[in-house]
Amino acid sequence: MDTNAFLSAAGEQIPMKDDQLLRYSRHILLDDIDVAGQEALLQSKVLIVGVGGLGSPVALYLAASGVGHLTLCDDDHVELSNLQRQVIHSTSRIGQQKPTSASASINDLNPDCAVTLIHSRLTGQELNQAVQVADMVVDCSDNFDTRFALNQACKTFRKPLISGAAIQWEGQVSVFDHRDPSSACYRCIYGPSANDLSCAESGVVAPLVGIIGTVQALEVVKLITATGSSLSNRLLLLDGKVMRWQEIRLQKDPNCPCCGI
Template identity: 45%
Template sequence: MNDDELLRYSRHILLDDIGIEGQERFRGAHVLIVGAGGLGCAAALYLGAAGVGHLILADDDTVDATNLQRQVAHTADRVGMPKVESLAQAIAAINPLVRTEVVARRADAPWLAQALPGVDLVLDCCDNFHTRQLINSACVAARKPLVSGAAIAMDGQLALYDPRRADSPCYACVFPPDAAVEEVACATMGVFAPLVGMVGTAQAALALQVLLADVATAEGRKPPAAALPGSLRMLDARAIDWSTLRVARDPHCPVCGAGAARISG
């Protein structure tokens, strides 16, 4: 780490929980963010600012005027631009030391299977149930930790699923793939502008804790409590109140259970 990096990240390095070792882990990390909307904007900006060395941004959408109320990385002069390119520009303006790779396509099963072996962890910042299931299935198959976030109207969710741990549930343990789910969208339900920022930045914080946990484990220390899976955190933006629900692995889960079949599509 050179003098410019030591200065840029000095407020992290001063923290006993991070230090030089933790900041080096951030610099060497390779993180995939699926979704460059409200959640992805907040998560990616903070991961970039924090010095995560390599970010992959995957999204097939373009910036629309209706996004500007909450998707803070996008600007009025970038309406019509692919969201991943707009988000990459915003990250570069904050931290040019970060390598940002843009993938202007929908994350389907074949692409995820190809991309995941090279990453350290995945952030699910997408907005539909089918893609969430594909991401989860790919993370289970590749044994990659998954930080999942969701936000609609005035309600948000946050969870960590880590298939490297035998006791960790996966997304499908909590939200079965065959469940009858009514898809809801911001276009019909609306969304409170700061909500996506609150959940997205929480995803970034949780992702950094997972990276710090890798350092702690390698050094024989106890990992941060936040990096332990098994909690579904729910945010009520009306009351600005987080609540936590303990969730367990389902031994009969169709994705991570015995004899499970991967989801494709």
């Protein structure tokens, strides 16, 4: 294939602009991505729920990687206490709605990345519509109600869910690939009695959310480009205080209220 061209959705070969060749050249050099993988990224649509500590690196790295369309969902405003870890925002944007602030950073980084802003918490039919039009969903939220709802919507529309969480010195990340009938889902791990812990109540060390969010972004790129093995049916746990990763194998729960057989 000509390295100066990429394939459109219709399969037509279209010249890639010189600035695109330069911007994504390090991807194109990778045999696992190449031009075809970069085109897949350029055509992809990713929903990011939560544009805080986790959503910041997710949004920035996906925009930098060439994801064509990001939908940013958050009902919060930028506060001074956010800036310790939410690196997509800035002091000058305190008081702005988080999706608006994040969009400005994305535009500075890669103006070719289209951004849709949702300034409310997604529920009901609006949640279903947002998940349905996305290729995959990244859960960067901070409460179980949202996580359970996202998991159910992704199950309904068979969309991969890339989930991350971080609190104090500990983080976790996994992929729940609802396209695969054998994949465990979020509700297979957490039941309705799970307890919410917030950064406001418990604290979190700043770089931890960057590590977990970056792993989430990497999983998205791998899924879009069909590269390597995803974290489906695997849960990575990080103890940042001693810098130790642990992997737990997940199994589908036959009694799961979301995906049980």
